[in-house]
Amino acid sequence: MALLQIAEPGQSTAPHEHRLAVGIDLGTTNSLVATVRNGIAVVLNDEHGRSLLPSVVRYSPDGSVQVGYEAQAQASADPHNTIISAKRFMGRGIKDLPDAATLPYHFVDAPGMVQIRTAAGVKSPVEVSAEILKVLKRRAEASLGGELIGAVITVPAYFDDAQRQATKDAARLAGLNVLRLLNEPTAAAIAYGLDNAAEGIYAVYDLGGGTFDISILRLTRGVFEVMATNGDSALGGDDFDRRIYCWILEQAGLHAITDHDKALLLAKAREAKEMLSEQPSVRITAVLSGGELIDLTLTEDAFNDMTESLVAKTLLPCRKALRDAGLKPADVKGVVMVGGSTRIPRIQAAVGEFFGQTPLNNLDPDKVVALGAAMQANVLAGNKGQDDWLLLDVVPLSLGIETMGGLVEKIIPRNSTIPLARAQEFTTYKDGQTAMMIHVVQGERELVSDCRSLARFELRGIPPMVAGAARVRVTFQVDADGLLSVTAREMSTGVEAHIEVKPSYGLTDEEVARMLQDSYTHASEDMAARNLAEARVDGQRLAEATRSALAADGEALLTAEERAAIESLIATLERALAGNDLKAIKQAADALNQGTVEFAASRMDASVRRALTGHRLEEIDV
Amino acid sequence: MLDFNRNHFELFGLRPAFRLSREQIDRAYREIQTEIHPDRFAHAGEAEQRLAMQWTARVNEAYATLREPFERARYLLELHGVQAMDARNTAMPADFLMQQMAWREQLETAKGKSDINALQRLEQAVRGEAEALERELAELLDERHDYGRAAETLRKYRFLDKLLVEIEAAYDEIDG
Numbered sequence: 001m002a003l004l005q006i007a008e009p010g011q012s013t014a015p016h017e018h019r020l021a022v023g024i025d026l027g028t029t030n031s032l033v034a035t036v037r038n039g040i041a042v043v044l045n046d047e048h049g050r051s052l053l054p055s056v057v058r059y060s061p062d063g064s065v066q067v068g069y070e071a072q073a074q075a076s077a078d079p080h081n082t083i084i085s086a087k088r089f090m091g092r093g094i095k096d097l098p099d100a101a102t103l104p105y106h107f108v109d110a111p112g113m114v115q116i117r118t119a120a121g122v123k124s125p126v127e128v129s130a131e132i133l134k135v136l137k138r139r140a141e142a143s144l145g146g147e148l149i150g151a152v153i154t155v156p157a158y159f160d161d162a163q164r165q166a167t168k169d170a171a172r173l174a175g176l177n178v179l180r181l182l183n184e185p186t187a188a189a190i191a192y193g194l195d196n197a198a199e200g201i202y203a204v205y206d207l208g209g210g211t212f213d214i215s216i217l218r219l220t221r222g223v224f225e226v227m228a229t230n231g232d233s234a235l236g237g238d239d240f241d242r243r244i245y246c247w248i249l250e251q252a253g254l255h256a257i258t259d260h261d262k263a264l265l266l267a268k269a270r271e272a273k274e275m276l277s278e279q280p281s282v283r284i285t286a287v288l289s290g291g292e293l294i295d296l297t298l299t300e301d302a303f304n305d306m307t308e309s310l311v312a313k314t315l316l317p318c319r320k321a322l323r324d325a326g327l328k329p330a331d332v333k334g335v336v337m338v339g340g341s342t343r344i345p346r347i348q349a350a351v352g353e354f355f356g357q358t359p360l361n362n363l364d365p366d367k368v369v370a371l372g373a374a375m376q377a378n379v380l381a382g383n384k385g386q387d388d389w390l391l392l393d394v395v396p397l398s399l400g401i402e403t404m405g406g407l408v409e410k411i412i413p414r415n416s417t418i419p420l421a422r423a424q425e426f427t428t429y430k431d432g433q434t435a436m437m438i439h440v441v442q443g444e445r446e447l448v449s450d451c452r453s454l455a456r457f458e459l460r461g462i463p464p465m466v467a468g469a470a471r472v473r474v475t476f477q478v479d480a481d482g483l484l485s486v487t488a489r490e491m492s493t494g495v496e497a498h499i500e501v502k503p504s505y506g507l508t509d510e511e512v513a514r515m516l517q518d519s520y521t522h523a524s525e526d527m528a529a530r531n532l533a534e535a536r537v538d539g540q541r542l543a544e545a546t547r548s549a550l551a552a553d554g555e556a557l558l559t560a561e562e563r564a565a566i567e568s569l570i571a572t573l574e575r576a577l578a579g580n581d582l583k584a585i586k587q588a589a590d591a592l593n594q595g596t597v598e599f600a601a602s603r604m605d606a607s608v609r610r611a612l613t614g615h616r617l618e619e620i621d622v
Numbered sequence: 623m624l625d626f627n628r629n630h631f632e633l634f635g636l637r638p639a640f641r642l643s644r645e646q647i648d649r650a651y652r653e654i655q656t657e658i659h660p661d662r663f664a665h666a667g668e669a670e671q672r673l674a675m676q677w678t679a680r681v682n683e684a685y686a687t688l689r690e691p692f693e694r695a696r697y698l699l700e701l702h703g704v705q706a707m708d709a710r711n712t713a714m715p716a717d718f719l720m721q722q723m724a725w726r727e728q729l730e731t732a733k734g735k736s737d738i739n740a741l742q743r744l745e746q747a748v749r750g751e752a753e754a755l756e757r758e759l760a761e762l763l764d765e766r767h768d769y770g771r772a773a774e775t776l777r778k779y780r781f782l783d784k785l786l787v788e789i790e791a792a793y794d795e796i797d798g
């Protein structure tokens with residue numbers, strides 16, 4: 001019998017070829033990191049054995065930053081500098097935050113996205129989120145004993161392009177290679193579906209700290225297909241806390257209170273909400289800074305009454321999502337609950353009543369998203385599991401452009417499967433018009449003013465023609481992360497303009513590069529060495545991938561000469577990889593990429609044919 | 623060799639017909655996606671990743687067209703050189719138009735009174751008519767190959783399709 005192997009403590013137990021990748025649930029209230037170890041998804045704990053990291057960041061005047069429990073403990077002592085629920089501000093302007101006045105922060109209304117003035121300077125929500133991600137990255141690397149090749153980061157399904165872009169920026173700022181932005185309910189469905197070998201239609205009801213999502217998925221033989229998604233990106237567990245907080249103020253007859261007391265009572269409100277999931281009533285006590293004593297009792301009934309409208313607000317998106325999917329509640333085979341707030345008994349009951357069945361609770365609603373993200377990260381990192389599965393996700397909100405009269409012409413309807421590309425032609429409005437403003441918007445309403453503006457760019461150099469004669473083709477492309485890029489092209493001349501949709505506040509690539517550079521200088525890391533290491537990893541991956549492609553299909557698809565040519569390109573790359581010349585590695589990798597374009601096309605062709613052979617004959621014959 | 627000019631039916635390995643079941647289309651779609659989705663090539667070379675992205679976008683487009691009866695019929699007619707939705711073809715039988723106006727009035731009334739039951743009755747009536755037109759389309763396209771008349775039927779179908787979208791929107795409006 002073979003002896004069991006035991007690794008040295010702190011060292012990776014994974015075999016050499018296992019690539020370290022994680023899933024990160026960047027939550028409004030708490031964040032988590034998970035990975036797949038020995039084929040099983042596990043949440044990674046901190047050195048105290050705690051899995052959750054409170055999404056709280058505290059900035060001190062000396063520039064030091066505290067994250068998690070440490071920061072949370074200071075929330076009421078230092079409310080202005082302790083940022084809670086930064087996710088609610090991602091990609092949002094001050095006008096998008098109706099409750100800004102009730103929050104203890106000094107908001108700075110920057111174009112596009114609010115910023116917060118702290119003791120350590122003005123911080124954007126992207127920077128705050130990056131601090132949380134950095135801690136999780138360190139936790140993962142310490143616990144896995146190596147550098148991560150990448151991470152899947154989850155976002156609410158109902159996040160629009162601005163919010164997604166902000167999340168991706170935060171990850172880059174934290175030095176994470178983003179393998180994919182994954183929708184939270186979809187991640188939960190993966191964790192749930194793979195765990196239970198489920199088939200059929202499932203609904204994922206995800207009430208997070210600050211966002212609500214509902215997704216309807218069809219699980220068919222290893223394919224997770226999102227049929228429809230809906231939600232409210234400004235509704236979450238925080239709103240339940242705030243209802244209790246307002247109730248406390250009312251009951252205690254308090255009007256103007258200090259920011260310290262505000263933070264204290266909000267924390268008490270959250271505690272009360274959590275306890276009410278376990279017991280029928282809860283006593284709330286607090287001593288305010290002025291010495292006033294708060295001593296109240298909140299019953300579950302009173303809590304249910306004050307939050308009834310919030311619960312009802314979650315059911316409307318459920319109805320819409322089902323309608324978009326062309327389904328009735330009875331078609332749904334199971335309802336997966338995600339997010340700590342779904343522990344509230346009234347929510348369990350309301351969701352159960354709506355779908356006519358008891359919701360599934362066999363996975364921890366706090367962890368299920370991170371676990372699903374880890375599984376997807378494992379696949380995208382190239383660590384093949386035993387079960388093959390595929391994820392088909394959708395864009396949550398329609399994308400379009402502004403036309404005459406401030407109206408929206410939708411180019412990509414909501415719930416279209418990504419990745420996708422779609423084009424539409426537009427024309428000029430005036431005789432001799434030589435430029436066209438392309439205003440990209442996202443939302444379901446007909447008026448531009450009711451939708452979110454994502455980007456504006458101009459197409460210039462249209463030859464002067466009579467109105468209506470020019471043909472401008474606008475192409476929308478949405479990648480697998482759900483991020484949009486837009487190209488406009490005048491067809492007769494070929495004049496072209498292109499934009500990666502980065503909302504005006506979004507960090508430019510140069511800014512991110514500079515910030516990254518700064519952080520490396522602080523960590524006294526050598527940028528050149530890092531670049532070389534990255535190029536080497538990429539090059540090795542490419543050589544390996546090409547070798548396995550040759551092994552699989554070289555015989556069938558290539559002539560002896562073609563094969564020899566590719567093999568010589570691999571050999572050149574491998575020689576470069578053995579050295580330390582960054583430029584040589586990049587050149588050899590580019591050459592190999594170029595040299596395999598046709599082989600790749602033939603392989604893809606063979607794949608499609610393989611997919612169709614099963615039923616081609618019976619169906620092609622009329 | 624895969625070729626971007628191949629039509630949607632060929633791409634999916636389906637015969638070019640209107641009468642296709644949603645199951646057939648869904649199955650072909652899933653089978654192709656399983657082979658070509660970018661996630662399948664997350665670890666492959668750049669060339670393959672780019673191709674996978676392009677092909678997946680192409681396949682998603684084909685799927686969006688084939689799965690919707692209206693789009694599928696319009697696409698089939700296009701393959702036969704008929705532009706069914708050409709703006710010059712607007713003639714409609716008078717009785718058909720009268721029925722449309724009556725239904726639209728019912729929709730406005732139901733919306734005004736937030737009357738879900740009236741909305742459901744209307745939806746049922748419109749769906750019934752839409753299904754009848756789908757059967758007619760199937761016969762004209764798949765058996766009689768009468769593309770001129772099919773285009774007329776499709777234009778009628780378009781009215782109903784739009785009305786159904788508005789009915790859906792009315793449900794949302796009444797709900798909240």
